[in-house]
Amino acid sequence: MSYYFKNIGCTLLLLTICMTMNAQHHVISLWQDKIPNEKSSNLKEESTITDTQRIKNVRNPSIEVYLPSNSNSVRRAVMICPGGGYGILAYDKEGTDFAKWLNGYGIAGIVLKYRLPEDDSNKTPHLSPLMDAKQGMKIIKDSAAVWGIDADKIGVMGFSAGGHLASTLGTHFDSENRPDFMALIYPVITMQSDFTHMGSRNNLLGENPDKALVDLYSNEMQVTHNTPPTFILHSADDQAVPVENSLQFYQALNDHQVPVEMHLYPQGGHGYGFGRHNTHLSGWSLLLIDWLQQL
Incomplete structure (x- = not known):
């Protein structure tokens, strides 16, 4: 009999642990009914893992929620937009890795798995990422x-093309979805042909977009005094997304008296995530934590 109750007790303990874990980490679909701007398609969502998890053809957009313990929480949250040129999502390297890391500082990390603007499953492709x-x-x-x-x-945080989406949210928001701050890491900002990342632009807007659409998604042109405070990180030798993206956005924020902090590294390239393998870059994430704590 004692053995029976001991096993019951262990089972209840395991159930309690699992329930607690589930409460701290869960996935929520963005759209409970019909997904807006979606059209019927045989396209299947795909996920591959090499040096990072790459997701493409997103069909069920969601948020993956990582909450810190109640005792550690500072009651702040960051929605994270992984990069990938609007063609894939670098889901762990620029998503879940950062969400878990933020938990260590008492911050909720919430990864956005957003739809990519391909033609097969989107009625108007450029609308879907911002909708999500x-x-x-x-x-x-x-x-x-x-x-x-x-x-x-x-707030919202984004890397590369995810930085473009984050800055689009921060400059095209509605009252119920305005982020309270932005963190933009080697971000695509402009869609103008001189400094944009052409892969991101082509994927989002198509190969021959009209000028009005290019201007609309050139977020350095969309800044107002209501744009939220912003943290920017970029490297001067970035050959994929020119540093001018961040410089232009910084200038626009400064012109509109929006608080902004920018850190530029002379070297680093693009797409380095935490930068753990580069001692010159590896401390940048602590600069972000310092900035968040001072907001």
């Missing part, structure tokens, strides 16, 4: 109290 980003931010703000987050301390 707005919906993700709205869900986080609506869930803030339940998740132990202050609704006015929820």
Whole structure:
């Protein structure tokens, strides 16, 4: 009999642990009913893992939520937009790795798996990423109290093309999905042909977009005094996304009296994530934490 109750007790303990883990980490679909701007397609979502997990053909956009323990929480959250040129998502390197890392500083890390603007499953391809980003931010703000987050301390972070999406959210927001701050890591900002990343531009807007669409998604042109405070990181030798993207956005923010902190490294290239293998870059993430703590 004692053996029976001991096993029951162990089972209940395991169930409690699992429930706690699930409460701290879960995935939520962005759209519970029909996905807006979607069209019927045989396209299947694909995920491959080499040096990083790459997701393409996103069909079920979602947020993956990582919450810190209640005792460690500083009641702040960051929605993370992985990069990938609007063609794939570098989902762990520029997503879940950072979400888990933020938890160590008491910050909720929430990874946005957003739709990519391919033609097969999107009616108007360029609309879908921003739709998903707005919906993700709205869900986080609506869930803030339940998740132990202050609704006015929820920001967005993006890498490369994910930085373009993050800065698009920060300059094209509606009242219910305005981020409270932005962190843009080697971001694509402009769609103008002189300094854009052409792969991201072609994937998002098509190969021959009209000028109005190019201007609309050139986020250095969309800054207002309501744009949220921003942290920017870039490397001067970035051959994929020219540093002028960040320089132009910094200037626009400064012109509109928006608080902005920018860190430029002379070397580093592009797509380095945490930069762990480069001692020159490896401390940049701590600069972000310092900035977040001073907001």
